[in-house]
Amino acid sequence: MFAWWGRAVVRFRWWVLAAATVLVVVGAAWGTGVFGALTGGGFDDPKAESTQLRERTIAELGSQDVDVLVLYSSPTAKVDEAAFRDPVTATLAKVRALPEVASVISFYDAQSPALVSDDRHATYAMVQLKAIDPDEKTSAYEAIEPALTAPGITTQTGGTIPFLHEANEQTSADLARAETFSLPVLLVLLVLIFGGLAAAATPLMIGGIAILGSLVVVRLLNMVTDVSVFAINIITLIGLGMAVDYALFIVSRFREELAGGHEPPAAIARTMATAGRTVLVSGLTIALALASLLIFPQAFLRSMGFGGLAAVLVAMVAALTALPALLAVLGHRINAWRIPLPWRRGRERTSGDGAWARIAKSVMRRPIVYAAGVVVILAVLASPVLRIGFGGFDERVLPPGAEPRAVSDAISTDFPGGTIGPVEVLVSGGGQAAAQQLASTIGSLPDVTGVQVAAARGATSLLNVTYHGESTGDAAQGVVRAIRDLPAPAGAEVLVGGRTAADLDLIDSLVSHLPWMALIMASATLILLFLAFGSIVLPIKAVLMNLVSIGASFGVVVWVFQDGHFADFLGFTPTGFIEPSNPILMLAVLFGLATDYEVFLLSRVREEWDRTGDNTASVATGLQHTGRIITAAALLLIVVVAGFASGGIAFIKLIGIGMIVAIVVDATLVRLLLVPATMRLLGRWNWWAPGPLGAVYRRFGIRELEPGPDAPAKEGALAGSGRSG
Numbered sequence: 001m002f003a004w005w006g007r008a009v010v011r012f013r014w015w016v017l018a019a020a021t022v023l024v025v026v027g028a029a030w031g032t033g034v035f036g037a038l039t040g041g042g043f044d045d046p047k048a049e050s051t052q053l054r055e056r057t058i059a060e061l062g063s064q065d066v067d068v069l070v071l072y073s074s075p076t077a078k079v080d081e082a083a084f085r086d087p088v089t090a091t092l093a094k095v096r097a098l099p100e101v102a103s104v105i106s107f108y109d110a111q112s113p114a115l116v117s118d119d120r121h122a123t124y125a126m127v128q129l130k131a132i133d134p135d136e137k138t139s140a141y142e143a144i145e146p147a148l149t150a151p152g153i154t155t156q157t158g159g160t161i162p163f164l165h166e167a168n169e170q171t172s173a174d175l176a177r178a179e180t181f182s183l184p185v186l187l188v189l190l191v192l193i194f195g196g197l198a199a200a201a202t203p204l205m206i207g208g209i210a211i212l213g214s215l216v217v218v219r220l221l222n223m224v225t226d227v228s229v230f231a232i233n234i235i236t237l238i239g240l241g242m243a244v245d246y247a248l249f250i251v252s253r254f255r256e257e258l259a260g261g262h263e264p265p266a267a268i269a270r271t272m273a274t275a276g277r278t279v280l281v282s283g284l285t286i287a288l289a290l291a292s293l294l295i296f297p298q299a300f301l302r303s304m305g306f307g308g309l310a311a312v313l314v315a316m317v318a319a320l321t322a323l324p325a326l327l328a329v330l331g332h333r334i335n336a337w338r339i340p341l342p343w344r345r346g347r348e349r350t351s352g353d354g355a356w357a358r359i360a361k362s363v364m365r366r367p368i369v370y371a372a373g374v375v376v377i378l379a380v381l382a383s384p385v386l387r388i389g390f391g392g393f394d395e396r397v398l399p400p401g402a403e404p405r406a407v408s409d410a411i412s413t414d415f416p417g418g419t420i421g422p423v424e425v426l427v428s429g430g431g432q433a434a435a436q437q438l439a440s441t442i443g444s445l446p447d448v449t450g451v452q453v454a455a456a457r458g459a460t461s462l463l464n465v466t467y468h469g470e471s472t473g474d475a476a477q478g479v480v481r482a483i484r485d486l487p488a489p490a491g492a493e494v495l496v497g498g499r500t501a502a503d504l505d506l507i508d509s510l511v512s513h514l515p516w517m518a519l520i521m522a523s524a525t526l527i528l529l530f531l532a533f534g535s536i537v538l539p540i541k542a543v544l545m546n547l548v549s550i551g552a553s554f555g556v557v558v559w560v561f562q563d564g565h566f567a568d569f570l571g572f573t574p575t576g577f578i579e580p581s582n583p584i585l586m587l588a589v590l591f592g593l594a595t596d597y598e599v600f601l602l603s604r605v606r607e608e609w610d611r612t613g614d615n616t617a618s619v620a621t622g623l624q625h626t627g628r629i630i631t632a633a634a635l636l637l638i639v640v641v642a643g644f645a646s647g648g649i650a651f652i653k654l655i656g657i658g659m660i661v662a663i664v665v666d667a668t669l670v671r672l673l674l675v676p677a678t679m680r681l682l683g684r685w686n687w688w689a690p691g692p693l694g695a696v697y698r699r700f701g702i703r704e705l706e707p708g709p710d711a712p713a714k715e716g717a718l719a720g721s722g723r724s725g
Contacts, residue, residue, distance in 0.1 A: 002280075006272030009324045010265045016325035020209055020318065027212025034219040035172065038229040039135050042299025043581070048505035049484075053426050053497030058132065060428065060460040063102070066126040067137055069159035070148050071407045073122035079107060080120065084153065091150040092125055098147060100140035102128040114450070114466070117414040124411060129161070137161045138168075158407025163395055166404050167649065168229050174647030175236060182643040186244065186636060193248070193632045197337035198330065199255065203247035203636075206323050210243035210315035211236055217310035228300045231307030233644060233652055238589070239311030241640045242286065242596075245633045246279045246319035249600060252629050254327050255334060264331040268324050276320055278603040281532045281702055283316030285599065286592030288524035292517040293588050297509060304585055312592070356627030357620040363673055364616055364680035371677040374669050381552035381665070384559040391472045391577035392503025394421075397650040400573065412470055416449075421471035421499035423479055424454075425463040430492030435461035437489050445482045447475040472575065476500040507580050514584070521591050532599065533606050534697035535687045541678060542602075546594040549670050553590060553662035554583060561654050570657070572650045582651050589655070590662045597634070597671050601626050605679075609687060619679050627672065634667035 009016055044051045057064055077084035089108050096104050106125040107115040116123050127144075131137045141161045149155045183204065190200035214235045221227055253275035257267035290312065293305030327334060363370045395408040425442065427435040439451045447467050454464045465483070469475045480501045488494040522543050529539035557578070560566055564574030605622030612618060638660050645656025679686050689697060 002277045003269040003273040005320070006269035006276065006324060007265065009272070009321060010268050010328040013325035013328040016321050017329070020322035020325075023213050023216065024209055027216045031212055031215030031219055034215050034222060034227075035229075035232065037219065037222050038231065038303075039226045039299070042226060042228045042303060043506065044502055045297045045505055045509040047297065048502070048509060049495055050497035050502040050505045053424060053495040053501075056428065056495060057424075057426055057455075057462055057497075060426075061455045061457050061462055063128065063132060064424075064455050064462055065128060065160070067129045067159060067161045068127040068141060068144075068148075068157055069124050069162075069407055069411070070127060071122060071124045071156045071158060071410055072150055073117075073154045073156075073410075074152075075121065078120040079116055079123045087150040087153050088123070088125075091148065095127065095144065095147055098144050100129055100131070100144050102130045104128075114416055116416075117410075118416065119414070122410065122414060124407070124415075126159075134161075134164065138165050141165060156403045156407050156410075158395070158404040158411075162407075163398070163404040166398055166402050170398065170402070170648045171229055171233060171652075174644065174649060174652065175232060178640075178643030178647065179236065181646065182240070182640050185639050189632075189636055189639065190244075190248075191339060193636075194251070194255075195338055196335055197339065199251055199334050202251055202323065202326060202334070203244040205326070206247040206315070206318050207240040207243040209318040209322055210239040210311060213314035213318065214239045214307070214310040217314065218307055221306050221310075225306075226299045226303070227306055228303035230300065230652075231303040234304050234307045234589070235311045237311075237640060237644050237656075238290075238308050239315055241637045242283070242312055243315040243318060244636050244640070245596065246283070246315060247323055248633050248636065249279060249629060250275045250319055250323055251327070251334065254324075258332060258334070264328060268328055271327075272320070272324060274603070274607065276324070277532075277702060278599055279316060279319050281528060281603070282596045282599040283312055283319075285525055285528050285595045287312045287316075288528070289521045289592035289595065290588050291524075292520040293585070295516055295520070296513050296584070298506070298581065301581060301584060305588070308589065308592075354624045357624035359627070359672065360620040360623040360676045361616075363676040364619065367677040367680040370673050371681070374674045374677070375548075377669060378548050378552045378665070381661075382548075382555035384555040384563070385551060387562075388554070388558050388583075389562060389577040390507050390580040391477075391575065392499065392506065393579040393651060394470065394472050394499075394575075396573045396575055397579075399571070399648040402648075421476075423465040423467065423476070423483065423496065423500060424498040425465060425483060426495040426497070427461045427463065427489070428493045428495070429459050430489045431459050432456065432461060434489035434492040435463065438486070438492075438494065439463055441486060442483055445479060447479055471499045472503065472577070477504060480504055510580050510584055517584070517588070521588070525591070525595055528702075529595075529599070529602075530689070530693070531697065531700060531702045533602055533687075534689055534694065534701055536689050536693060537682060537686055538602060541682075541686075542595060542598045545598065545670055545675065545678075546591050548674070549594050549662050549666040550587060550590045552665045553586070553658045556661045557583075557586070557654060557658045560657060561650075570653065571648075572653055578654075579651055582654055586655055586658045586662075590659065593637075593659070593663065594666050594670075597630050597666055598675075600630055600633070601671055601675065615683055615686060616680060619676050623672070623676060630667055630671055634663050638663055 072088050074084050079085065085108065092104050092106055095101055104125055104127050107123045129137050129140045131140045138161055142165065145157065148157060187200060187204060190203055191197060194200045218227055218231060218235065250271055254267055254271045257270045262270060287309050290305050290308035293301045296302060395405040398405045425438065427438055435453065442448060442465055443451045448465055449468060450466045452464050453461055455462045465479060467476050467479045477500055480496055484496050525543055526539040529542055530536060561572065561574060562576060562578055567574050601622060604625045605618050608618035608621045609615065641656050641659045645653050645660065647653060
């Protein structure tokens with residue numbers, strides 16, 4: 001089947017390349033327009049109590065969101081002095097008259113002490129916008145931002161909408177910087193790996209197709225559902241990374257077949273029958289792992305799933321269509337523009353006696369020692385995950401110099417109450433008496449610094465509850481839980497919301513969906529790897545190996561980002577906890593990537609097993625053929641990820657560092673040492689499947705049903721043939 005596909009692509013190569021060119025043009029001309037169409041929100045569960053509070057508040061009281069906080073400060077004048085008061089009040093009067101603004105509340109109107117800093121050299125105004133949709137609010141904020149500046153007074157903006165706006169701007173800047181860093185380094189490394197410019201350019205070409213094609217897919221998706229702007233990060237990261245990986249694997253195998261004396265058409269057919277099959281299995285496995293994100297109700301995680309799916313599938317299709325078509329056109333010219341590199345003379349052999357094979361044989365001579373040593377190392381790396389703590393993200397995910405973060409820090413430290421995100425309590429029914437009764441009870445709770453009636457209409461009231469510390473702190477979370485535990489006044493319904501409540505609701509939602517996500521990922525991996533290799537042992541072992549490398553990555557992430565090690569060097573502010581959606585996203589991405597390397601290795605091992613029936617020799621030869629490629633693929637992917645890890649958004653940095661750790665662990669300790677050790681210990685049981693499942697594999701397995709040109713005779717039996725010892 002795969003050899004037939006290779007021959008078909010060779011026959012229609014110019015049509016395939018024309019279709020790829022059209023996709024690139026559409027992606028560049030239309031797909032890139034997605035940058036201005038994506039949403040900046042999507043972190044809430046529509047069914048959560050905090051989300052219901054917001055919807056009920058809008059329905060019963062009108063929008064009460066404070067969208068923009070404008071901090072005015074002066075090192076010399078105080079808020080009561082004319083030099084401070086006059087420019088600020090004049091500015092706010094103009095802001096009130098703007099068509100985008102619903103209301104403005106300042107100290108000069110409300111005379112609230114909470115709006116003045118302790119030293120009286122700063123005050124902040126609360127601006128509510130007329131727009132309801134977060135994206136419309138962002139557009140309105142961009143329109144009014146110039147009018148917020150008071151002459152002669154230091155002016156800074158913060159709050160929810162400026163925070164989302166800054167995050168979007170930072171994401172775009174990080175993306176441009178990552179591409180500027182990654183692409184030249186990738187080209188240099190590919191030249192060093194392939195030893196020639198022609199071969200080195202092909203992975204980058206496939207990467208470009210993958211990114212632009214993914215943008216087209218995501219823009220189409222955005223026409224029917226909300227997609228978060230952060231999906232762009234994962235599109236570039238996964239799209240470029242997987243495209244380079246797949247192209248590296250296919251081009252390497254194509255050149256190997258050419259070196260074996262096959263003409264380009266036959267070499268492409270053989271490449272598709274082997275490396276092409278591997279790319280298909282890998283792409284489908286990673287895509288299904290990322291598809292597990294679609295079960296979450298948060299648009300942010302679903303967007304990451306959409307972006308990841310688009311990137312992986314487009315990269316896979318490009319590697320199986322455009323790349324072999326390009327190779328058919330190039331033929332032997334894939335080795336053109338060679339660069340003489342002294343260390344490539346007499347490069348390692350691809351038989352079973354090269355350097356990688358010697359490592360595998362050394363491991364398999366002492367499998368228990370190696371396995372135990374690796375397990376101990378990985379256990380130490382993973383141990384910090386036992387103390388992981390979860391909390392919602394806030395302005396600290398932005399770089400220290402960002403205005404929304406500066407405003408948040410100032411209000412938290414310099415103002416009485418220090419609350420930038422009050423706990424909101426909606427009391428519906430029971431009248432004003434019920435609201436006052438509940439407010440009195442809430443005011444006596446620990447860590448509560450004040451309770452104010454923010455709005456009232458008829459029998460509905462909205463209370464704002466202030467507290468000590470940050471909205472992500474233990475005190476704020478304790479206040480939310482304590483209010484939710486209070487009995488509702490007679491005849492009244494009480495809902496608790498606000499930023500802290502939304503964080504707690506997010507954690508509860510993620511925890512409830514996590515088992516289903518794990519089930520989807522594990523089931524998909526087990527089924528696909530069984531269909532690829534005809535064994536029930538290897539898929540189970542692959543899932544366990546994935547969890548081992550992911551556990552080590554999570555442990556390092558906790559040690560660095562929660563505990564704060566290397567914070568200054570990496571340029572982030574430790575919060576003492578991990579935002580809970582980050583491990584969910586990491587789990588999906590890393591599970592797929594770990595399976596990618598597993599498939600690369602086991603595909604070649606399976607080839608040798610089918611040819612020889614010798615488990616030990618198959619592992620050694622398989623590692624000899626793939627060790628260099630896996631190491632090169634890991635290095636290239638690290639370069640791609642490093643570009644994103646150097647960005648200013650802390651949670652993107654966290655995901656990047658976590659991926660780098662997982663890639664290093666997986667490509668070295670796991671694939672190079674632990675996999676050969678366990679395969680030696682399992683022996684022929686690696687390839688075992690019970691008779692009925694063996695029949696399923698022979699009927700539905702993802703394997704080459706017809707031999708390619710000059711295919712070697714297979715001496716080993718297939719899974720399910722009864723050879724279980």
